[in-house]
Amino acid sequence: MDALVSQLFAGLSLGSVLLLAALGLALTFGQMGVINMAHGEFMMAGAYTAFVVQGVIADAGVSLLVSLVIGFLVGGLLGLLLEVALISRMYKRPLDTLLVTFGVALVLQQAARDVFGAPNVDVRAPSWLSGAVEILGVGIPKTRLFILALAVLAVVALSLALRYTPLGRRIRATVQNRDLAETSGISTRATDRLTFFLGSGVAGVAGVALTLLGSIGPTLGTNYIVDAFLVVVVGGIGQLKGAVIAAIGLGLLQAGIEYSTTASIAKVLVFVIIVAFLQVRPQGLVSVRTRSLA
Amino acid sequence: MSTEQHDTPSVDAVPVDGTTGLDTEALEAVIAAPGERFRHDYLEMRDLRVVFDGFVAVDGIDLTVTQGDLRFLIGPNGAGKTTVVDAITGLAPATGSARFGGVELVGRPSHRTARAGVGRTFQTASVFDELTVLQNLDIAAGAGRRPWTMLRRRSVVPEHVEQALDTVGLGHVRDLPAGVLAHGQKQWLEIGMLLVQDARLLLLDEPVAGMSQSEREQTGRLLQRIGEQRTVIVVEHDMEFLRAFASSVTVLHQGSVLSEGSVAQVQADPKVVEVYLGRDAGARASASAATGGAPPSPGSSSTPSSPSPSSAEVS
Amino acid sequence: MSARLGPRARVWGGFLLAAALLLGVAPAVLSDFRLNLLGKFLCLAMVAVGIGLAWGRGGMLTLGQGVFFGLGGYLMAMHLKLADAGPGGVPDFMLLYGDGTVPGWWEPFRSPVVTILAILLLPAGLAALLGLAVFKRRVRGAYFAILSQALAAAFAILLIGQQKVTGGTNGLNGFRGFFGYDLSDPVNKRMLYYIAAVVLLLMVAAVRLLMRSRYGELLVAVRDQENRVRFLGYDPALVKVVAYTVAAAFAAIGGALFTPIVGIISPADVGVVPSIAFLVGVAIGGRATLLGPVLGAIGVSWAETSLSESFPSFWTYFQGALFIVVVAFLPNGLATLGQVWRRRRGGSGAGIAADDAVRPDARRSDDQESGVHDPAVSGRTA
Numbered sequence: 001m002d003a004l005v006s007q008l009f010a011g012l013s014l015g016s017v018l019l020l021a022a023l024g025l026a027l028t029f030g031q032m033g034v035i036n037m038a039h040g041e042f043m044m045a046g047a048y049t050a051f052v053v054q055g056v057i058a059d060a061g062v063s064l065l066v067s068l069v070i071g072f073l074v075g076g077l078l079g080l081l082l083e084v085a086l087i088s089r090m091y092k093r094p095l096d097t098l099l100v101t102f103g104v105a106l107v108l109q110q111a112a113r114d115v116f117g118a119p120n121v122d123v124r125a126p127s128w129l130s131g132a133v134e135i136l137g138v139g140i141p142k143t144r145l146f147i148l149a150l151a152v153l154a155v156v157a158l159s160l161a162l163r164y165t166p167l168g169r170r171i172r173a174t175v176q177n178r179d180l181a182e183t184s185g186i187s188t189r190a191t192d193r194l195t196f197f198l199g200s201g202v203a204g205v206a207g208v209a210l211t212l213l214g215s216i217g218p219t220l221g222t223n224y225i226v227d228a229f230l231v232v233v234v235g236g237i238g239q240l241k242g243a244v245i246a247a248i249g250l251g252l253l254q255a256g257i258e259y260s261t262t263a264s265i266a267k268v269l270v271f272v273i274i275v276a277f278l279q280v281r282p283q284g285l286v287s288v289r290t291r292s293l294a
Numbered sequence: 295m296s297t298e299q300h301d302t303p304s305v306d307a308v309p310v311d312g313t314t315g316l317d318t319e320a321l322e323a324v325i326a327a328p329g330e331r332f333r334h335d336y337l338e339m340r341d342l343r344v345v346f347d348g349f350v351a352v353d354g355i356d357l358t359v360t361q362g363d364l365r366f367l368i369g370p371n372g373a374g375k376t377t378v379v380d381a382i383t384g385l386a387p388a389t390g391s392a393r394f395g396g397v398e399l400v401g402r403p404s405h406r407t408a409r410a411g412v413g414r415t416f417q418t419a420s421v422f423d424e425l426t427v428l429q430n431l432d433i434a435a436g437a438g439r440r441p442w443t444m445l446r447r448r449s450v451v452p453e454h455v456e457q458a459l460d461t462v463g464l465g466h467v468r469d470l471p472a473g474v475l476a477h478g479q480k481q482w483l484e485i486g487m488l489l490v491q492d493a494r495l496l497l498l499d500e501p502v503a504g505m506s507q508s509e510r511e512q513t514g515r516l517l518q519r520i521g522e523q524r525t526v527i528v529v530e531h532d533m534e535f536l537r538a539f540a541s542s543v544t545v546l547h548q549g550s551v552l553s554e555g556s557v558a559q560v561q562a563d564p565k566v567v568e569v570y571l572g573r574d575a576g577a578r579a580s581a582s583a584a585t586g587g588a589p590p591s592p593g594s595s596s597t598p599s600s601p602s603p604s605s606a607e608v609s
Numbered sequence: 610m611s612a613r614l615g616p617r618a619r620v621w622g623g624f625l626l627a628a629a630l631l632l633g634v635a636p637a638v639l640s641d642f643r644l645n646l647l648g649k650f651l652c653l654a655m656v657a658v659g660i661g662l663a664w665g666r667g668g669m670l671t672l673g674q675g676v677f678f679g680l681g682g683y684l685m686a687m688h689l690k691l692a693d694a695g696p697g698g699v700p701d702f703m704l705l706y707g708d709g710t711v712p713g714w715w716e717p718f719r720s721p722v723v724t725i726l727a728i729l730l731l732p733a734g735l736a737a738l739l740g741l742a743v744f745k746r747r748v749r750g751a752y753f754a755i756l757s758q759a760l761a762a763a764f765a766i767l768l769i770g771q772q773k774v775t776g777g778t779n780g781l782n783g784f785r786g787f788f789g790y791d792l793s794d795p796v797n798k799r800m801l802y803y804i805a806a807v808v809l810l811l812m813v814a815a816v817r818l819l820m821r822s823r824y825g826e827l828l829v830a831v832r833d834q835e836n837r838v839r840f841l842g843y844d845p846a847l848v849k850v851v852a853y854t855v856a857a858a859f860a861a862i863g864g865a866l867f868t869p870i871v872g873i874i875s876p877a878d879v880g881v882v883p884s885i886a887f888l889v890g891v892a893i894g895g896r897a898t899l900l901g902p903v904l905g906a907i908g909v910s911w912a913e914t915s916l917s918e919s920f921p922s923f924w925t926y927f928q929g930a931l932f933i934v935v936v937a938f939l940p941n942g943l944a945t946l947g948q949v950w951r952r953r954r955g956g957s958g959a960g961i962a963a964d965d966a967v968r969p970d971a972r973r974s975d976d977q978e979s980g981v982h983d984p985a986v987s988g989r990t991a
Contacts, residue, residue, distance in 0.1 A: 035751050086937055094751055095670045096936050099892060102885050103932025110925040226762040226881060229755040264770020271763040275742055275756065282746040383840060408842035420837045422830040429826045436823060437842030444824040491841055 006138045007259050008252070013144040015251025016151035017213070020206035021224045022231035022243050023154055027199035028079075029229070030237040031175045032192060034087055035098040039228065040221020041108035042078050042200045046071035046207025047216040048116060050123045061126035067208045068150075075204020076197040078108075083196040088189070105221065112218040123211035143212040150209055154202060159240050161198075171195050234274055236284025245285055250274075316482065316512045320460035321489075321519060335361040335411075335494050335525050337382075341390035342400070344374070344381050344549075351377045353549035354390065361494075364521030366536050367529045369546035370569070375529045376417065378546070379497045383407050383414050394495050394525070409437060413493025417500050419480035423473030427464050427483060430472050431455045434487035455490050461516075462486035478505040485516065495525045502535055514539035624814065631806040641795045648802040648870045650910040651809045655863030657891050657906035658812050659856030664888070665896030666820060667852040668832030669749075673757035674860045674887050676764045677732040679879030681861030683768075684731065685868040686781035687715060688724035693785045702781070707773035715774070721788055728865045729858065736857030737850055744846035744853075749835070758881055765880035780875025787869045798870075805866045809903070812859055817899050819855070828852055889928065893935050895944025905942065 021043060028034050050067035057063035082104060090097045129146055132139035162168035173181040174191045182188050210220065231250060235242030250270065257266035278284075337359045344352040352374040359365045367375045381388035384404035392399045397410045422430050432448060435455050459465045462482040467475065472483060481501055488496050501517070502510045510532075518539055520526055530536055536543065536557065543560045545553040553563040560566055631651075636644060656674050663669045690700035691711070698719075699711055717723045739760070743753060768775045775781070790797040819825050831838050831845045838845050868874045877883065887906070894905025909931070917924035939945055 029751070033751070035754070086933065090937060093940065095754060096940060098670065098672075098751070098754060099885070099888060099936040100933050103929040103936070106925055106929030106932070110922055110929070114922060222881065226755075226759050230759050233752055233755050262770055264767045267763045267766045267770075271759055274759070275739070278748055278752075278756075279742060279746055282748050282752075385836070403844075404836075404839040405842055405844045408840050414840055416837070420834050422833055422837070424829055424833060425826055430830075432823065433827055433830050433838070434841050436827075439823070444827065445819070445822050447821050448823055487841070 002137055003259075005136045007255055009135070009138065009140055009144070010259075011252030011255035012148060012248065013251070014255055015248035016144075016148040017206075017210070017224075018227055018231050018251055019151045019244060019247035020147070020154060020202070020209055021228040022235075022247055023151075023158065023240070024075075024199035024202035024206070025228050025232050026235070026237075026240055026243040027158075027195055027202070029232050030235075030239075030243070031171065032091075032195055033094050034091075034196075035094060035101070035229075036079075036082070036087075036200075037098055037102040037225060038078075038082060038104040038108060038221075039101075039200070039203050040223075040225035041105045041112075042075040042203035042221070043207035043210065043224060044112060044216070044218065044221040045078055045108070046075050046204030047123070047211050047220055048112060048207075049074045049204065050208045050211045051116070051121055051216065054123055059126075060124045061128060064126050064129075064208070064212075067211075068205055071204040071208035072201040073204070075207065076201030079200020079203070080193055080197045082200075083193055087196070088192065091192075105225075109218045109221075116218070118218065120215035120217040122215045125212050129212065147209050147212060150205070154205065155240060155244055158198070158202070162240070167191075167194060230274060232284075234277065234284055236281075236286040239286050242284055242286030315508070316463045316516050317460045320457045321516065335395050337392065337394045337495055337525055337527070339378075339382075339390070339392045342378065342381055342392055343389045344377050344386045345389075346386075350549055351386070352381060352388070355546075355549070355551055357544060357551060357554075359525055359527055361525050362522055363525065364518055364539065364541040365525075365527045366540040366543045367527055367546065368531070368533075368536065368543060369552070372548070373546040374549040375546055376499055377549075379414060379499055379527070379529060382497065383412060405437075408491070408493075411492070411494035412497065413488040413491050413495070414497040415481075415484040415488065415499055415501060417503070419477065419484055421472040421475075421480050421483050421487075424471055426469050427472050427475070428455070428459065428468040430483055431458055431486055431490050435490040437491070452490075458486040458490045461489060478509045481505065482513070485513070489520075493524070495527075496520065497527050497529075499529045500531065501528060502530070502532060510535055511538075620817070624810070627813075628810055631810065632803065635806075636799065636802070641798065644802050645798055645870060646914060647907075648805045649867060650907045651802075651805040652863040652867035652870060653887070653890070653910050654903045654906040655805075655809055655812055655866075656860040656887050657894075657902035658809070658816055659859035660887060660891045661894075661896055661898070661902035662816050662819065662828075663852045663856040664891065665898070665902070666825065666832065667828050667849055669849060669853055670751075670754040670888075671757045671853065671856065672754050672881070672888070673759075673761040673764075673884050674856065675761045675879035675881075675884035677736060677857040677860035678864035678867070678887075679764060679768070679874065679876075680732040680735070681728050681864030682868045682874035682878065683775070683781065683864075684718065684724060684728045684861075685865040686784070686874050687718045688721065689784040689787065689869065690781055691715065691719045692788075693783075701783070702776050702779075703773065706777070712774055728861055732861035733854050733858040737854045740850035740853040741846065744849045747846075758884070761879065761884040762881050765876045768876045768879070776875070778876060780873055780877070781868075782873035782875070784869055784872060792869060792872075801866070801870050805870065808862060808866065812862075813899065813903060816855075820899060824848070824851070886928070889931055889935070891942075893931065893942050895942030897941065898944045901942050901944045 021040075024042070025036070025039055028036050028039070046067075049071045050064070053067040053070055054060065054063045057066060082101065086100055086104070087097055090100065125143055129142045132141050133145060134140075162172060170181070170186050170191045171194070173184070173186055174188050174195075178188055181191070206224075207216075207220070210216065210224075227250070231243055231246045234250065235244070235246035253273065254266055254270050257269050261269070337357075339355055339357040342352055342355045342357075343350070355374075355378060357378075367378065369375050377386055380386035382392045382394075382399050384399070384402055384407050388400050390400060394410065394412060399407050399410065399412065402410070422433070425433070428451065432452070432455055435452055435458075436444070459468055462485055464475075464479060464483060464486065467479070472480065475483065481503075485498070485501065488498075498517070502513050505513060514535060517526060517528065518541075521541065528540070540557050542555065543553075543557055544551060545560055545563075545566050547569050552569065553560050553566045555563075635647060639647060656678055660671065660674055663671050690702070691698070694700045697709075699709055703709060703711065718727070743749075743756060748756065768780075769778050771777075784792055786792055787797065787801065790800065792798065827838070827843065827848055831843075831848045835845045838848070864874065864878075867878070890906030890909040891902040892905070893901075893909060894903065895901030909928075913924055913928070916927060935942060
């Protein structure tokens with residue numbers, strides 16, 4: 001029983017991290033079709049933001065909350081810059097954006113290495129997040145619970161924003177029919193930028209959250225980017241719902257297989273399962289079917 | 295690049311949008327196959343239904359088209375015309391039945407449907423832009439080739455590919471990339487591809503969109519000739535073209551068959567006048583229907599959304 | 610000048626020239642060290658030739674070629690380690706990390722014949738299987754790219770995790786012999802270079818034949834209009850699988866030769882980042898051309914070696930900038946510049962007539978095509 005609960009929670013926890021990493025991608029890749037390989041580096045930038053902020057604000061609790069805000073802005077602004085400078089020229093070549101943003105990722109990683117040094121650095125967790133909470137007889141680290149809560153919060157906030165704000169409506173309109181949106185007076189350019197800002201901002205937040213789990217380094221993003229993309233692929237595009245289910249599902253799966261084998265075998269098995277899953281549902285879990293010709 | 299593929303010297307610099315027309319004599323050579331091959335061909339749809347996420351695009355259509363017919367499929371936007379074609383060719387998920395030549399097409403993978411003798415074109419002329427006209431036709435002719443043939447260069451141009459080139463009047467641009475062809479020429483290339491593909495059922499989605507008047511007439515006559523032998527379904531918005539060339543018409547409305555019959559019968563059908571031609575055109579159309587196929591009124595000749603080359607390029 | 614020769618003569622001339630450069634000039638003027646380095650570049654170029662076929666011609670952005678490269682390299686390394694092993698027949702690293710016994714699935718690779726067959730067939734077979742699974746279900750564009758990348762990630766993690774049988778992060782290294790030839794003898798190192806050069810020349814010839822065949826035309830058709838091809842009665846999945854499998858086989862052979870030439874194969878050569886890095890040379894040289902990928906790969910590897918020796922951090926910036934500038938602004942690679950140059954020259958000399966007259970148009974559609982043909986966006990709705 002204890003083992004089951006603790007595995008379940010390990011899976012949920014991994015899933016929530018994946019979700020935070022993938023949520024921004026669900027916007028930029030899922031809604032806009034842009035494959036941003038630098039998304040992981042935006043997370044890395046968020047993590048280093050937390051490191052810098054902590055250098056200024058000594059209190060770990062205050063600095064964490066401030067970092068979440070600033071991390072969002074840092075990630076968002078980097079994304080905005082990327083969109084304006086490069087991606088806006090390449091909407092007709094989605095696969096090429098992948099390579100271009102990979103180049104950006106390389107540059108950002110090296111920049112982090114040059115500025116902060118290659119060795120990993122640590123960000124102190126606030127005292128109110130140290131220790132564990134007993135749930136069903138199993139000790140769960142408070143940091144993990146915090147990240148879970150943060151992921152839930154981010155999903156709720158994003159879906160509310162997409163559904164009820166004018167900006168959200170514009171984003172959805174642009175995604176569903178770009179030409180029609182444009183002729184209806186929506187500036188698709190501005191919408192693209194905002195979407196990218198939002199998605200990249202969430203990456204920054206995810207990066208701040210990751211500082212709670214361990215030390216951070218220039219390659220922090222590369223560790224998450226592949227899994228984050230898989231979440232979006234499995235989840236299907238167009239709706240956040242798919243990403244949520246896929247992230248939690250993959251988290252549970254990975255943790256479950258890891259429990260009975262090893263982490264590296266689990267990775268391979270999860271990949272095989274994903275390919276098998278795509279045999280059944282090539283469009284992912286949640287897909288919007290249209291009659292448009294491929 | 296693929297343009298230097300052939301040792302045949304590229305034919306004199308004829309302007310790409312040259313006005314050479316279709317060659318019906320060459321057509322006879324392409325479709326010279328014995329008529330018995332097609333004698334018992336017919337397309338039969340029974341309760342064909344397509345649902346997209348709860349939206350019923352095609353709502354239980356029954357439709358039979360026999361060999362030798364040139365059937366036009368018309369209807370307002372969203373009536374399900376293209377979706378019917380998609381369902382037959384495996385592009386849209388369908389239930390019910392669509393049989394051609396004794397073969398059930400619903401649920402069959404697209405490439406196997408094609409091998410069963412069903413060919414189609416798309417609203418937007420979709421040819422292989424980077425390949426030459428000749429290469430386009432050669433690919434269309436080659437689905438049955440063995441692997442070993444595929445892995446070698448083309449040493450001679452197959453006879454029926456040559457004839458198809460002449461039929462669709464593209465012999466002088468055979469070595470040009472298809473991407474530089476004029477819009478009408480691309481449509482002809484597509485028809486040529488259907489011919490060399492040896493399709494016995496041809497499904498054409500707006501084949502004359504964006505064509506000039508004389509191109510339309512040539513295309514119409516070409517389709518009529520093909521239709522004498524094979525089963526042809528044309529999805530069209532152009533009423534003038536329809537009146538000139540259709541041998542029978544099926545009107546779709548909201549995913550169902552609204553009316554069916556000869557051009558005159560359909561035009562006289564009050565239901566058609568009401569839903570299809572719309573309120574404003576209704577008066578004029580009923581007037582023309584009464585006289586049985588009067589000259590087309592400008593209002594009806596370019597019905598709901600007349601497709602234009604510019605809209606075709608978006609996709 | 611070369612334009613006066615027939616196309617066939619030009620091709621043969623170019624091929625012989627390349628052969629003379631690789632087999633005659635290079636060994637004569639380069640030191641043993643430099644020649645060995647060039648051999649390494651040639652192995653990487655083999656991967657690039659395959660990527661040029663799969664990505665440039667077939668539109669499959671494969672971000673996981675490191676997997677096949679690694680499979681070939683590790684299969685070769687396993688055999689070399691077993692052949693090197695001392696009296697007990699157990700490779701040194703297994704004595705170090707493991708329990709000193711050789712796992713059963715290593716045993717067949719004591720045989721040179723089994724090893725070579727495995728290198729030729731296993732990665733290709735895996736690619737065929739994976740390709741069928743993925744392409745049959747019409748997973749393509751971005752989805753395919755991401756899956757291939759995930760495969761590379763999983764493979765590298767597996768190699769690192771199973772240290773007892775794979776050598777872990779260190780990989781497999783310290784080979785002393787190559788099928789009975791002593792690798793410390795410079796003559797045998799030269800022999801390896803010659804093998805790599807001949808293999809690469811054969812691969813380029815094979816890809817040229819493929820590109821010019823009917824299959825080559827069909828592959829381009831599938832890249833640009835997959836659905837249209839389907840309605841002509843072909844199964845596009847099979848067309849793609851062939852190119853993907855050939856690319857995988859080439860990568861595996863490149864990996865298998867890379868191992869003895871460089872003397873080590875490790876997860877750092879096969880993971881996500883090296884797998885994408887294979888693409889930069891292809892992109893620079895011109896993804897859809899025959900020689901672009903080869904020249905690009907050799908050029909980039911050469912630049913990396915010489916730059917990263919003196920300015921290690923600068924190289925990473927440079928590599929990143931290459932990706933950005935080339936892919937964003939020169940989608941057809943440096944081959945575009947070559948075409949522009951050729952067009953100019955053709956324009957000034959009025960002799961070259963009809964053929965060139967149509968080219969500018971053709972090229973214009975090329976430029977658009979190279980952007981639009983990747984059906985990533987459409988892949989989402991299909």
